[in-house]
Amino acid sequence: MKITITMRHLFLMLYVSLFISVLAGILVQLFLHPHPHFWWEEIPVFSAVYGFVGCVIIIIASKALGHYWLQKEEDYYD
Amino acid sequence: MIEWFHPGFIYLFGALLVPLLKGKKRLKQAYILLLPAIAFVNLLLMSKGVLLSEGKTWVLTFLGYELTLGRIDRLSMVFAYVFVIASFCMFLYSLHIKEDWQHVSALLYIGSTLGVVFAGDLFTLFFFWEIMAWASLFLIWYGKTKSAFGAGFRYILVHSFGGVCLLAGVLIHLHNGGSLAFDSFTWGIGSEYLGAYLIFLAFIINAAVPPLGAWLADAYPEASITGAVFLTAFTTKSAIYVLIRGFPGVDILIWLGAIMALYGVVFAVLENDIRRLLAYHIISQVGYMVCGVGMGLFGTAAGDAAAEMAINGAAAHAFCHILYKAVLFMGMGAVIEVTGRRKLTELGGIYKYMPITFWLYMIGAFSISGFPLFNGFVSKTMVVHASAMWGYPTIWLMLEGASIGTFLHTGLKLPWGVWFARDTPVCEAREPPKNMLAAMGVTAFLCTLLGVYPKILYDILPYPVDYVPYAPGHVVAMCQLLLFTFVAFWLLRAMLHGTPTVTLDTDWFYRIPGKKVMRFCEGPLMDFASFMDRGTLRMAGFFRALPPKSQTVVENRIDNAFHERVPVLLNFENIYNTIKRAKNRELSFNLIYILIAMLLLLIFILFGVVMK
Structure with missing residues (x-):
């Protein structure tokens, strides 16, 4: 039997791993009680939210900075 | 008897043999891979206490100063290990390169970085610091495009500035009664720390800390394909090493x-x-x-x-x-x-x-x-x-x-x-x-x-x-x-x-004014030069009225004054041409200059050893 992996399978894997990572975060918080240094480390999904929001902010802020200020035509220095 | 052989010297002296293996492709490839391997064995022997072991130093006397070429402790060893291991991988990557001088520059670059890592005093540090900057320059120039030449020039200007800061910092530090030994500097606010500030500045230039780090993104992408791989490792990470050591x-x-x-x-x-x-x-x-x-x-x-x-x-x-x-x-x-x-x-x-x-x-x-x-x-x-x-x-x-x-x-x-x-x-x-x-x-x-x-x-x-x-x-x-x-x-x-x-980066501050200076030289300055020329000729014309003999004398004098004496100091055309020529000179030719300079310095050091 030949196994072909389609984009649908890949996305299914992604959803499963997203779910597992969040679930694992909650379980670690509930049962292992790691010693946090900052208050937000006790929120089980903090890293997930930070990763998503951080990524969106980085893209949008940098693009805005480039668009209004830093990006120039390729022959700018010639 | 040599009690310790500096791992960096394996690369520095090894580089000299590469051009002699011209035409023997396999032998040359084996030789280039052998050098990092020998250096690695050398490091292993050092860590086992054979050769020079941890905590000991290799000291030479030079002009009354004690130069420490080998300071071996856990910090220098960890950096030396990774530099040597990485250099093996990188030479494997660039094995197909036929230009010997690319290999030579890479070897000199790595050798001098190891020199920085084992340097126990500020003079030795400065010596290897400078070789590091110059040797790496050629890896950029071997990109062999117009933009690579430009980026290389900007690269070496920034690093020369860093080198001068380091030297000035060292001299001020010594003048203020600091020791030549390269240990952590006392840090504080006040003019008595000026030496430390300048050394710090030199270090963070090499570590590419913004706003002084634009040279990195400017130059590395223009380097040759294999050269860029070497560049990624050594300059910035040796800067981290010296920062850990000094600050x-x-x-x-x-x-x-x-x-x-x-x-x-x-x-x-x-x-x-x-x-x-x-x-x-x-x-x-x-x-x-x-x-x-x-x-x-x-x-x-x-x-x-x-x-x-x-x-x-x-x-x-x-x-x-x-x-x-x-x-x-x-x-x-x-x-x-x-x-x-x-x-x-x-x-x-x-x-x-x-x-x-x-x-x-x-x-x-x-x-x-x-x-x-x-x-x-x-x-x-x-x-x-x-x-x-x-x-x-x-x-x-x-x-x-x-x-x-x-x-x-x-x-x-x-x-x-x-x-x-x-x-x-x-x-x-x-x-x-x-x-x-x-x-x-x-x-x-x-x-x-x-x-x-x-x-x-x-x-x-x-x-x-x-x-x-x-x-x-x-x-x-x-x-x-x-x-x-x-x-x-x-x-x-x-x-x-x-x-x-x-994307504009802080290199804008020297790229645009630099361009303006060149334009000024080509435009207004040359106009001014030809205006002076015409003026001289016209002035000479006034003396036509004089008797023929004194007329020629005066004319010759004026001509002499304007075209031979003044120009020695102020011939803009010549300065401009020299810059242009230096820019276009054969790569290997420049490299030979640097090799000679380096050999001379090495001879000085060896001379110092003999005198001792």
Whole structure:
């Protein structure tokens, strides 16, 4: 039997791993009680939210900075 | 009898033999790979206490000063190890290069970096520091394009400035009664610390700390394909070494490092050139190390554990960074090698031609992003953990944020844009030469090995390591962070296509005025020169009225004055032509000059030994 992996399978894997990572975060918080240094480390999904929001902010802020200020035509220095 | 042979000298003297092996291809290749191997054995013998062992030094007397060429302790050894190991992988990558002088420059570059690492006094440090700058210049010029020449010139100007700062700093430091020994400098506010400030400035120029770091992203992407791989490792990481040595716990470094980590990320979003994008991520990653150095302050109420963690983290991250950054540059170099294209806007869809390169590159990308099981995870988290131990919430958030950006660009945007992004390939491609693939394979293996079994690395760090990278909390948090970064990337991927633009960086401040000076020379200055010329001729015309004999005398005098005496001082045309000529001179010819200068300096030092 030949196994072909389609984009649908890949996305299914992604959803499963997203779910597992969040679930694992909650379980670690509930049962292992790691010693946090900052208050937000006790929120089980903090890293997930930070990763998503951080990524969106980085893209949008940098693009805005480039668009209004830093990006120039390729022959700018010639 | 020689009690110790400096590992750097294996490269420096080894370089001299390369041109003699002309025409013997296999022998030359074997020889080039043999040099790092010998150096590695040398290091192993040193760590075992054979030859010169830890805690001892190799001292020469020169002009009444004691020069320490070999200071061996845990800190210098960890950097020496990674430089030697990485150099082996990099020479494997560049084995197919036929130009001997490229190998010679690389060998001199690495040899001098090892010289910096083992330097126990400031004069030795300065000596090798300068060779390092000049030898690396040729790796850039071997890019052999007009922009490579320009970038090389800017590179050496910045580094010469850094070198002068270092020398001035050393001299002032000595004048103020400081010792020649290279240990941590006393730091404070006031004019008596001027020497330390200048040395600090030289160090952070080499570490590419913004706003002084634009030279890195300017020059590295213009270097030759193999040269760029060498460049990624040595200059910035030796700067981290000297910062750890000279300025541990200087608090301004904490902020500079954290800002630097984010600065590289922002610029990487805007970048279209594939290697320049990676170059900005060197700046970003070096930011973690700089931050770590800044947190290495001992003797505070917080206890020394946090400081040890920070210094260990900086050293460990330098170690890991050299390896994964080499893989990344090797991967992008391979793409440029087979396609001849270097812009995201001109690439895409070529995965099916080069899957092996893609997957090896991805190991580097997973490593730099700090995926569990890869080496970035075991080192980057040490620095982040140190910031938590110190209780710096903002620094912690900035460093974690930079991790997001790192994965976004190196792990997602770049491979997506280069190998996928389009349904049909933009051009033909193939896997690169075998030696390049092998080099990527070996380096990627090392990245994974250190990630899976970090004990090898932790055992050689400067301080005892009390840190468990694979604590469940760490692993889960990192997985969440990176997975959700992917989600955001996928939703916004349309915004991340490359755009055909250049991004302004702080190099603007010397590129644009520099251009203006050249324009001034070509335009107004030349106009002025010809105006003076015409004036002289007209003045000579006035003397026509004089008797013929004195007329010629006067004319000759004026002519002499204006065309021979004055011009010696002020012949703009000549100055301009000299600059032009120097710019276009044969590469190897320039290299010979530097070799001669270096030999002369070595002879001086040996002379000093004999006199002793």
